Amino acid sequence: MTVTTAAAMQAAIDAYSGSGGLVITYAGTFDFSTIPDPCTQWQKAAGDIVEVKNKSDVTIQGANGSAANFGLAIKGGATNVIIRNMTIGLLPGSIDAIGIEGQSSKYPGYIWIDHNTLFSSLAECTGAGDLEFDGLVDNKAGAHHITYSYNYMHDHHKVGLIGSSDSDSSDRYITYHHNYYYNVGSRLPLQRGGYTHIYNNLYSGVTASGINVRMGGYSLIESNYFENAKNPVTSRDSSAIGYWELRNNNITKPADFTTYGITWTDADSSPSRNASDWTSTATFPVALTYSYTPDAPSCVKANLPKVAGAGTSLAKLSCS
16 A cells, blocks of 8 residues: 555554554655754644554555655554654654654554664754754653664754653663664663663764663663764663673774774763773673674674665665
């Protein structure tokens, strides 16, 4: 089924029985150059959000050349949901580009967010602080078993959180691999509790903080490439710190910080910890349930921008 508007996409989801399979191809377009002032766009009332709620086996895929100025939300008991090849940017009001959230004691899970291009602006708007736009890829309230892969996320203040508050810190499992973060502020991700495997991502231009592991969470941070990044691995701004295992990233020791433009600042709150000694603070305590072969960080730096995001025919990184 092909649709060209948010309303038509929502109607197709609403008409779907809820299981058995629904594939929606979005072929609508949007001209982002018609938004000359990001601050005016942010100040608008919240825009459209298409919801997949309490339904399963749903794929939303963008046609090449498509673009959207509405958000996507996966809610409640939705499972086996795929979103890929979508371009979503400069959303009106404070809404997530792709938000995943439990509701009414139901928890979305087994979700794949793949090859999307998501962005807003780093403009500083009067009265907004750094909250001009909401998250690009937020998940909270028990959302679990999520994979974010080959997304291009750029020009945005607070990219993605796991858990809406310090009390939202359940044992969820989330993987981030082959994502390209460019010219972003923080939350790459902000992790409260749970377990993340973060590998083969490219972090290029981070202005506040990167991977922020909090509330007893654990992260395996493996074979990533960090450059021109402030506080790329840290634990700050919560009532309890989290823990990380650093494995085979382009940075291997503090002497590499100058080479790659890595800088550190102290947190404004306590407790906190930076990876400024670039050592692991714990061994990742759970077994991974999938097989994978990490690519070399140097290949991630050289080639990931060519294959991440929408419009790449879902290409994957080749390092042979």
